[in-house]
Amino acid sequence: MIILKKRGTIFYLFLFCVYFSFSQSGENQKVDDIVIPSDELYQQTWGGANTVVRSGMFQKNIALSLPLNLSKENTFVFPCVNRPKVCSPYGMRGNKMHSGTDIKQNMNDSILAVWDGVVRMTNKSYYGYGGIIVIRHANGLETLYAHLSEIEVNENQAVKAGDLIGKAGRTGRATTEHLHFEVRFLYTHFNPKTIIDFDNHKLCADTLFVKNGKFYGKEADASQDTEVTDIENNEENNEDSDLLSIVEDLKQANKGINTNSATTIPSHHIVEKGDTLYSISRKYNISVQEICKLNNINENNVLSIGQKLKIK
Numbered sequence: 001m002i003i004l005k006k007r008g009t010i011f012y013l014f015l016f017c018v019y020f021s022f023s024q025s026g027e028n029q030k031v032d033d034i035v036i037p038s039d040e041l042y043q044q045t046w047g048g049a050n051t052v053v054r055s056g057m058f059q060k061n062i063a064l065s066l067p068l069n070l071s072k073e074n075t076f077v078f079p080c081v082n083r084p085k086v087c088s089p090y091g092m093r094g095n096k097m098h099s100g101t102d103i104k105q106n107m108n109d110s111i112l113a114v115w116d117g118v119v120r121m122t123n124k125s126y127y128g129y130g131g132i133i134v135i136r137h138a139n140g141l142e143t144l145y146a147h148l149s150e151i152e153v154n155e156n157q158a159v160k161a162g163d164l165i166g167k168a169g170r171t172g173r174a175t176t177e178h179l180h181f182e183v184r185f186l187y188t189h190f191n192p193k194t195i196i197d198f199d200n201h202k203l204c205a206d207t208l209f210v211k212n213g214k215f216y217g218k219e220a221d222a223s224q225d226t227e228v229t230d231i232e233n234n235e236e237n238n239e240d241s242d243l244l245s246i247v248e249d250l251k252q253a254n255k256g257i258n259t260n261s262a263t264t265i266p267s268h269h270i271v272e273k274g275d276t277l278y279s280i281s282r283k284y285n286i287s288v289q290e291i292c293k294l295n296n297i298n299e300n301n302v303l304s305i306g307q308k309l310k311i312k
Helices: 219-224 246-255 277-283 288-295
Strands: 002-006 009-013 062-067 086-088 091-093 096-098 101-104 110-112 117-126 130-136 141-151 164-168 178-185 188-190 207-211 214-216 268-270 308-310
Touching: 117 141, 130 164, 277 288, 288 308
Parallel strands: none
Antiparallel strands: 002 009, 002 062, 062 207, 086 101, 091 096, 101 178, 110 164, 117 130, 130 141, 141 164, 141 178, 178 188, 207 214, 268 308
């Protein structure tokens, strides 16, 4: 159960458990047979095209308490079987934001799901992330695993904590074999060290507290504003996801700013060198899916310089 406190009113969201069973042939369940975890909390946003399905969902005026172990059967498992030290922590790298924790691995070391959940996204070559998996969990969090050499699961597949999901590698923008690991809430990343002890490979808190746009591993810290991850310090220029501007979206959403007002958006966009569907969608504050629908194309289409795309 997640308790939401918003403007003095308490909302109770009962998170659905993910029930699944494998047939004797070992085939994966169809998505229609799987209950999507935290679907109501995420406002029924689901899909494997991007790490962020809808920007601006994380709001600072919501206080939450998220249990990290939901049951004896659904407890945290460290994502790496081979457990060397962290080779690059979460935080600023010069003027760039590193949105996860890097754990040194050998090529093809096993990577595991940290909690029960359902695979929302897989991609063998997703920008700087390279091979990537995103799993949504019943406690309201999503975990991201990147630079994978192999992906062993499919989108919409239910997994258990400790299941093999992929193999470590150096795909994408990686200079050595390692796992890039992120923890996110409502598509917003925060420091995994807030809840995970990377030296001892276990949780360092049993509950995640969210208050005033910050993340805490202890309730006392939430009251005293200590040991926190501040979302506003997550400046863009993220080395691992150069096309995502999550923080700017959050700032604009929280301030009620829309930099692309209806009066300034043209009806068409002429494709220029370097344009992608995602960059165009961000420029005009329209989803990739809407652009595809307007132009009768799909997200895998290659754009041509000079191509005319409908924007509205």
